[in-house]
Protein backbone atom coordinates (compact mmCIF):
# COMPACT_ATOMS: atom_id res chain seq x y z
CA UNK A 285 0.00 0.00 0.00
CA UNK A 286 1.39 3.44 -0.92
CA UNK A 287 1.77 5.60 2.16
CA UNK A 288 0.84 9.23 2.54
CA UNK A 289 3.31 11.37 0.53
CA UNK A 290 5.35 13.75 2.65
CA UNK A 291 7.42 15.28 -0.16
CA UNK A 292 5.60 16.15 -3.37
CA UNK A 293 7.57 17.51 -6.29
CA UNK A 294 5.64 19.23 -9.05
CA UNK A 295 7.02 20.31 -12.45
CA UNK A 296 10.49 20.81 -11.04
CA UNK A 297 13.17 22.04 -13.44
CA UNK A 298 16.71 22.94 -12.46
CA UNK A 299 19.21 24.76 -14.63
CA UNK A 300 22.84 25.18 -13.59
CA UNK A 301 25.14 27.36 -15.70
CA UNK A 302 22.51 27.28 -18.44
CA UNK A 303 22.38 23.46 -18.51
CA UNK A 304 19.06 21.73 -17.98
CA UNK A 305 20.01 19.39 -15.11
CA UNK A 306 16.59 18.26 -13.82
CA UNK A 307 13.73 18.02 -16.29
CA UNK A 308 10.04 18.15 -15.40
CA UNK A 309 10.30 16.16 -12.21
CA UNK A 310 6.98 15.05 -10.75
CA UNK A 311 7.05 12.67 -7.83
CA UNK A 312 5.47 11.99 -4.44
CA UNK A 313 7.76 10.44 -1.86
CA UNK A 314 5.93 8.34 0.72
CA UNK A 315 6.11 9.09 4.41
CA UNK A 316 7.82 6.71 6.90
CA UNK A 317 9.70 4.68 4.33
CA UNK A 318 13.09 4.49 2.64
CA UNK A 319 13.22 5.78 -0.93
CA UNK A 320 16.46 5.43 -2.89
CA UNK A 321 17.44 7.56 -5.86
CA UNK A 322 19.54 5.53 -8.29
CA UNK A 323 20.99 6.23 -11.72
CA UNK A 324 24.25 6.62 -13.63
CA UNK A 325 26.92 9.09 -12.60
CA UNK A 326 26.01 12.68 -13.43
CA UNK A 327 22.30 11.95 -14.04
CA UNK A 328 21.17 14.42 -11.34
CA UNK A 329 20.64 12.28 -8.21
CA UNK A 330 22.43 14.63 -5.81
CA UNK A 331 20.87 17.69 -7.43
CA UNK A 332 17.42 16.18 -6.90
CA UNK A 333 18.20 15.42 -3.25
CA UNK A 334 19.47 18.97 -2.76
CA UNK A 335 16.19 20.42 -4.01
CA UNK A 336 14.44 18.85 -1.00
CA UNK A 337 16.17 21.09 1.55
CA UNK A 338 17.07 24.01 -0.72
CA UNK A 339 20.74 23.22 -0.62
CA UNK A 340 20.98 24.46 -4.20
CA UNK A 341 20.52 27.96 -2.80
CA UNK A 342 24.25 27.85 -2.09
CA UNK A 343 25.18 27.02 -5.70
CA UNK A 344 26.01 29.77 -8.20
CA UNK A 345 24.04 30.26 -11.43
CA UNK A 346 21.11 28.04 -10.50
CA UNK A 347 17.48 28.48 -11.43
CA UNK A 348 14.82 26.31 -9.90
CA UNK A 349 11.23 26.35 -11.12
CA UNK A 350 8.23 24.32 -10.05
CA UNK A 351 7.41 23.36 -6.50
CA UNK A 352 8.53 21.03 -3.73
CA UNK A 353 5.87 20.56 -1.10
CA UNK A 354 6.88 19.30 2.32
CA UNK A 355 3.96 18.84 4.70
CA UNK A 356 1.89 20.66 2.05
CA UNK A 357 4.13 23.75 2.30
CA UNK A 358 5.91 24.85 -0.88
CA UNK A 359 9.53 25.24 0.17
CA UNK A 360 10.23 27.37 -2.92
CA UNK A 361 7.41 29.82 -2.23
CA UNK A 362 8.72 33.40 -1.89
CA UNK A 363 7.84 33.60 1.83
CA UNK A 364 9.30 30.16 2.72
CA UNK A 365 11.97 30.28 5.42
CA UNK A 366 15.07 28.21 4.72
CA UNK A 367 15.89 27.70 8.42
CA UNK A 368 12.40 26.38 9.13
CA UNK A 369 12.62 24.04 6.11
CA UNK A 370 16.05 22.71 7.03
CA UNK A 371 14.98 22.08 10.62
CA UNK A 372 12.69 19.39 9.24
CA UNK A 373 15.56 17.56 7.57
CA UNK A 374 18.72 15.86 8.70
CA UNK A 375 21.39 15.55 6.02
CA UNK A 376 24.03 12.84 6.01
CA UNK A 377 26.78 13.45 3.47
CA UNK A 378 29.29 11.09 1.90
CA UNK A 379 31.89 11.69 4.60
CA UNK A 380 31.18 12.44 8.24
CA UNK A 381 31.83 16.02 9.31
CA UNK A 382 31.71 16.08 13.12
CA UNK A 383 32.01 19.54 14.61
CA UNK A 384 35.40 20.21 16.25
CA UNK A 385 34.08 19.64 19.75
CA UNK A 386 33.18 16.78 22.08
CA UNK A 387 30.85 13.90 21.28
CA UNK A 388 28.32 15.31 23.74
CA UNK A 389 28.52 18.84 22.31
CA UNK A 390 28.05 17.55 18.76
CA UNK A 391 24.68 16.05 19.66
CA UNK A 392 23.68 18.93 21.94
CA UNK A 393 24.66 21.53 19.31
CA UNK A 394 21.31 21.69 17.47
CA UNK A 395 19.09 21.62 20.56
CA UNK A 396 21.22 24.40 22.11
CA UNK A 397 20.79 26.51 18.98
CA UNK A 398 17.06 25.97 19.33
CA UNK A 399 17.19 27.37 22.84
CA UNK A 400 17.46 24.29 25.07
CA UNK A 401 19.77 25.13 27.98
CA UNK A 402 18.62 22.82 30.76
CA UNK A 403 21.40 20.30 31.44
CA UNK A 404 19.21 17.33 32.31
CA UNK A 405 17.10 17.88 29.16
CA UNK A 406 20.26 18.04 27.06
CA UNK A 407 21.64 14.95 28.82
CA UNK A 408 18.56 12.95 27.98
CA UNK A 409 18.50 14.15 24.33
CA UNK A 410 22.16 13.19 23.93
CA UNK A 411 21.62 9.77 25.53
CA UNK A 412 18.51 9.04 23.45
CA UNK A 413 20.11 10.00 20.14
CA UNK A 414 23.29 8.09 20.89
CA UNK A 415 21.18 5.05 21.81
CA UNK A 416 19.02 5.41 18.67
CA UNK A 417 22.15 5.41 16.53
CA UNK A 418 23.69 2.49 18.41
CA UNK A 419 26.61 4.54 19.72
CA UNK A 420 25.80 4.89 23.39
CA UNK A 421 27.58 1.78 24.66
CA UNK A 422 30.63 2.62 22.56
CA UNK A 423 31.00 6.22 23.74
CA UNK A 424 29.24 6.62 27.10
CA UNK A 425 32.57 6.62 28.97
CA UNK A 426 34.06 9.36 26.80
CA UNK A 427 31.18 11.70 26.03
CA UNK A 428 33.38 14.72 26.66
CA UNK A 429 36.23 13.47 24.51
CA UNK A 430 36.79 14.86 21.01
CA UNK A 431 34.45 13.61 18.30
CA UNK A 432 37.21 13.44 15.72
CA UNK A 433 38.90 10.62 17.68
CA UNK A 434 36.03 8.28 16.78
CA UNK A 435 36.34 5.87 13.85
CA UNK A 436 34.88 7.07 10.55
CA UNK A 437 31.89 4.73 10.97
CA UNK A 438 31.27 6.04 14.49
CA UNK A 439 31.65 9.63 13.26
CA UNK A 440 28.99 8.99 10.61
CA UNK A 441 26.61 7.63 13.27
CA UNK A 442 27.43 10.66 15.43
CA UNK A 443 26.52 12.97 12.53
CA UNK A 444 23.25 11.09 12.21
CA UNK A 445 22.66 11.49 15.98
CA UNK A 446 23.43 15.21 15.66
CA UNK A 447 20.88 15.52 12.85
CA UNK A 448 18.22 13.55 14.74
CA UNK A 449 18.66 15.66 17.88
CA UNK A 450 16.69 18.53 16.33
CA UNK A 451 13.78 16.18 15.64
CA UNK A 452 13.61 16.32 11.87
CA UNK A 453 10.86 14.60 9.89
CA UNK A 454 13.08 13.66 7.00
CA UNK A 455 16.56 12.16 6.71
CA UNK A 456 18.43 12.82 3.47
CA UNK A 457 21.49 10.71 2.74
CA UNK A 458 23.88 11.36 -0.12
CA UNK A 459 25.89 8.18 -0.62
CA UNK A 460 26.30 8.26 3.12
CA UNK A 461 28.04 4.90 3.38
CA UNK A 462 30.53 5.43 0.56
CA UNK A 463 33.43 6.28 2.92
CA UNK A 464 32.66 3.44 5.33
CA UNK A 465 33.97 -0.10 5.78
CA UNK A 466 31.51 -2.99 5.22
CA UNK A 467 30.67 -3.40 8.92
CA UNK A 468 29.94 0.30 9.43
CA UNK A 469 27.99 0.31 6.17
CA UNK A 470 25.74 -2.46 7.46
CA UNK A 471 25.30 -0.66 10.78
CA UNK A 472 24.14 2.50 9.00
CA UNK A 473 21.89 0.50 6.65
CA UNK A 474 20.28 -1.28 9.63
CA UNK A 475 19.78 2.10 11.27
CA UNK A 476 17.97 3.47 8.24
CA UNK A 477 15.65 0.47 8.22
CA UNK A 478 14.94 0.91 11.93
CA UNK A 479 14.57 4.70 11.74
CA UNK A 480 12.01 4.62 8.93
CA UNK A 481 9.35 3.87 11.54
CA UNK A 482 9.80 7.45 12.72
CA UNK A 483 11.27 9.28 9.74
CA UNK A 484 10.94 9.60 5.99
CA UNK A 485 14.28 8.65 4.49
CA UNK A 486 15.54 9.57 1.03
CA UNK A 487 18.91 8.25 -0.06
CA UNK A 488 21.14 8.67 -3.07
CA UNK A 489 23.06 5.50 -3.75
CA UNK A 490 24.93 3.98 -6.63
CA UNK A 491 25.02 0.58 -4.93
CA UNK A 492 22.10 -1.41 -6.28
CA UNK A 493 22.50 -4.14 -3.65
CA UNK A 494 22.15 -1.49 -0.97
CA UNK A 495 19.11 0.01 -2.65
CA UNK A 496 17.56 -3.45 -2.80
CA UNK A 497 18.41 -4.29 0.81
CA UNK A 498 17.01 -1.22 2.49
CA UNK A 499 14.61 0.65 0.20
CA UNK A 500 10.86 0.44 0.03
CA UNK A 501 10.76 2.57 -3.12
CA UNK A 502 13.19 3.32 -5.93
CA UNK A 503 13.47 6.38 -8.17
CA UNK A 504 15.51 5.69 -11.30
CA UNK A 505 16.90 8.90 -12.83
CA UNK A 506 18.51 9.09 -16.25
CA UNK A 507 19.88 12.28 -17.82
CA UNK A 508 17.90 14.51 -15.49
CA UNK A 509 14.56 12.74 -15.90
CA UNK A 510 12.71 10.25 -13.76
CA UNK A 511 12.39 7.13 -15.83
CA UNK A 512 10.72 4.95 -13.25
CA UNK A 513 9.45 5.16 -9.70
CA UNK A 514 7.84 2.40 -7.67
CA UNK A 515 8.25 -0.28 -5.04
CA UNK A 516 11.80 -1.68 -4.91
CA UNK A 517 10.93 -5.21 -6.07
CA UNK A 518 8.94 -3.88 -9.00
CA UNK A 519 11.61 -1.44 -10.23
CA UNK A 520 14.64 -3.67 -9.68
CA UNK A 521 13.18 -7.08 -10.53
CA UNK A 522 10.34 -6.29 -12.94
CA UNK A 523 11.08 -2.86 -14.41
CA UNK A 524 8.51 -1.41 -16.77
CA UNK A 525 11.00 0.63 -18.76
CA UNK A 526 13.73 -0.74 -21.02
CA UNK A 527 16.21 1.90 -19.74
CA UNK A 528 15.69 0.74 -16.15
CA UNK A 529 16.19 -2.87 -17.22
CA UNK A 530 19.48 -1.96 -18.91
CA UNK A 531 20.69 -0.01 -15.89
CA UNK A 532 19.77 -2.76 -13.43
CA UNK A 533 21.56 -5.33 -15.61
CA UNK A 534 24.65 -3.13 -15.62
CA UNK A 535 24.55 -2.19 -19.31
CA UNK A 536 24.47 1.52 -18.43
CA UNK A 537 26.78 2.96 -15.79
Ligand SMILES: Nc1ncnc2c1ncn2[C@@H]1O[C@H](COP(=O)(O)OP(=O)(O)OP(=O)(O)O)[C@@H](O)[C@H]1O
Pocket residue numbers: 300301305323324325326327328329330331332343344490
Ligand atom coordinates in the same frame (compact mmCIF):
# COMPACT_ATOMS: atom_id res chain seq x y z
N1 LIG B 1 27.56 23.31 -8.84
C1 LIG B 1 27.51 22.83 -10.08
N2 LIG B 1 28.02 23.53 -11.10
C2 LIG B 1 27.98 23.07 -12.38
N3 LIG B 1 27.42 21.88 -12.72
C3 LIG B 1 26.88 21.14 -11.73
C4 LIG B 1 26.90 21.57 -10.36
N4 LIG B 1 26.28 20.62 -9.60
C5 LIG B 1 25.91 19.65 -10.46
N5 LIG B 1 26.26 19.97 -11.74
C6 LIG B 1 26.04 19.15 -12.93
O1 LIG B 1 24.75 18.59 -12.85
C7 LIG B 1 24.76 17.26 -13.34
C8 LIG B 1 24.18 16.34 -12.28
O2 LIG B 1 25.05 16.31 -11.17
P1 LIG B 1 24.71 15.47 -9.87
O3 LIG B 1 25.83 15.65 -8.91
O4 LIG B 1 23.34 15.78 -9.42
O5 LIG B 1 24.72 13.97 -10.47
P2 LIG B 1 24.75 12.57 -9.72
O6 LIG B 1 23.78 11.71 -10.42
O7 LIG B 1 24.56 12.77 -8.25
O8 LIG B 1 26.24 12.09 -10.03
P3 LIG B 1 27.26 11.14 -9.20
O9 LIG B 1 26.60 9.80 -9.09
O10 LIG B 1 28.45 11.11 -10.09
O11 LIG B 1 27.51 11.81 -7.89
C9 LIG B 1 26.19 16.92 -13.71
O12 LIG B 1 26.33 17.11 -15.10
C10 LIG B 1 26.99 17.95 -12.96
O13 LIG B 1 28.17 18.27 -13.63
